[in-house]
Amino acid sequence: MEPVNFDDAETYEPETGWRRVSLAGSDQFTFEWFEKPPGHSSPMHDHENEQVCIVLQGEMVVHTEDDSITLGEYDSVWLESDEPHRVENASDERAVGLDVFSPGRGFDFWTDREE
Numbered sequence: 001m002e003p004v005n006f007d008d009a010e011t012y013e014p015e016t017g018w019r020r021v022s023l024a025g026s027d028q029f030t031f032e033w034f035e036k037p038p039g040h041s042s043p044m045h046d047h048e049n050e051q052v053c054i055v056l057q058g059e060m061v062v063h064t065e066d067d068s069i070t071l072g073e074y075d076s077v078w079l080e081s082d083e084p085h086r087v088e089n090a091s092d093e094r095a096v097g098l099d100v101f102s103p104g105r106g107f108d109f110w111t112d113r114e115e
Contacts, residue, residue: 022106027103
């Protein structure tokens, strides 16, 4: 067993107010808690990992090249491996979510990324 205390977990802030916290996971899957400030959107991107995004608080819009869907609290979406997407908080309130990635990954996806 390998517990992770939220307050002591590895944290990364790719942009001001967009914070990600690495929760318990493995090479097979990882969990990242995240918060997005009002009006924030991640850039369109893709990765080898399958991803499930769950909204825990507020509302988020998930955009792919072909579609957009608005998720409310406790709604979720599955994104295929290598599916281009971005996640937006289009509201005036902070949004909180949980991402699950398979296979697991670290914050190096963002820190080593070429723009």
